[in-house]
Amino acid sequence: MDRIPILKLGDALLVTIQVDMHDQLATALEEDLTEKIVAVEARGVLIDISALEIVDSFMGRMLDNIAAVSRILDAETVVVGMRPSVAITLVELGLSLSGVKTALNVERGMAFLQRRLEAAGVGGEDAGADDDG
Amino acid sequence: MDRIPILKLGDALLVTIQVDMHDQLATALEEDLTEKIVAVEARGVLIDISALEIVDSFMGRMLDNIAAVSRILDAETVVVGMRPSVAITLVELGLSLSGVKTALNVERGMAFLQRRLEAAGVGGEDAGADDDG
Numbered sequence: 001m002d003r004i005p006i007l008k009l010g011d012a013l014l015v016t017i018q019v020d021m022h023d024q025l026a027t028a029l030e031e032d033l034t035e036k037i038v039a040v041e042a043r044g045v046l047i048d049i050s051a052l053e054i055v056d057s058f059m060g061r062m063l064d065n066i067a068a069v070s071r072i073l074d075a076e077t078v079v080v081g082m083r084p085s086v087a088i089t090l091v092e093l094g095l096s097l098s099g100v101k102t103a104l105n106v107e108r109g110m111a112f113l114q115r116r117l118e119a120a121g122v123g124g125e126d127a128g129a130d131d132d133g
Numbered sequence: 134m135d136r137i138p139i140l141k142l143g144d145a146l147l148v149t150i151q152v153d154m155h156d157q158l159a160t161a162l163e164e165d166l167t168e169k170i171v172a173v174e175a176r177g178v179l180i181d182i183s184a185l186e187i188v189d190s191f192m193g194r195m196l197d198n199i200a201a202v203s204r205i206l207d208a209e210t211v212v213v214g215m216r217p218s219v220a221i222t223l224v225e226l227g228l229s230l231s232g233v234k235t236a237l238n239v240e241r242g243m244a245f246l247q248r249r250l251e252a253a254g255v256g257g258e259d260a261g262a263d264d265d266g
Contacts (some may be wrong), residue, residue, distance in 0.1 A: 004184070005181060005184040007147075007238070007239045007240065008238065009240065014140075014192070016140070018137065018138065018149070018151050050140075051137070051138040081140075103143065106142060107142065
């Protein structure tokens with residue numbers, strides 16, 4: 001596989017990482033993601049890493065990088081589905097993913113992005129007169 | 134990788150297939166999927182195959198199988214993101230996926246499931262008084 005699929009879900013993009021990332025795949029993902037953020041005017045990026053048993057420093061940096069680039073394009077990145085052991089490893093590696101928002105699963109990540117959009121007055125699929133934020 | 138992650142999105146489950154399926158992985162996916170349908174009371178299953186450049190008869194049978202099992206558990210299966218070349222190959226192989234609903238992308242698949250739930254009077258996240266179906 002040379003490309004990781006990026007799925008559009010409302011105002012967000014969803015990426016499910018299932019394989020170990022190597023240099024080329026990571027670069028391709030970053031490129032594809034930035035292009036797609038602009039193409040579909042995405043406001044958020046959800047990265048599901050529930051399939052990963054190990055997250056090394058390379059992967060940690062990649063997540064940080066994606067979050068930084070997305071932020072410049074005005075899209076928030078949420079990493080979802082992290083296993084407890086991965087969280088422990090990341091902290092042990094000194095990678096606290098400070099620039100990345102995390103959520104327990106895709107639904108919570110989606111809800112976070114939705115709330116953020118509503119607070120910003122952008123509104124997603126069902127944005128109503130919700131101005132008490 | 135020995136497991137394909139299954140993500141919960143509202144009333145549906147989302148599976149993104151990114152790697153070639155072999156026997157064991159397919160069996161594991163079917164088992165995991167059926168267990169998760171029951172566990173979270175899912176009403177739909179979305180299978181994204183946009184990453185696949187080739188779908189052989191094994192994969193075609195697996196999709197048919199998943200759809201059949203899900204249907205017995207009262208969950209509709211929608212295969213999304215199929216490439217044009219894959220559609221051609223499937224028909225040439227004599228696999229018309231007659232038991233499987235397809236949609237162009239995840240959003241359309243999701244919308245289809247939502248409409249179906251509303252028509253059945255189950256209602257999803259934002260089911261209103263939408264009874265004109």
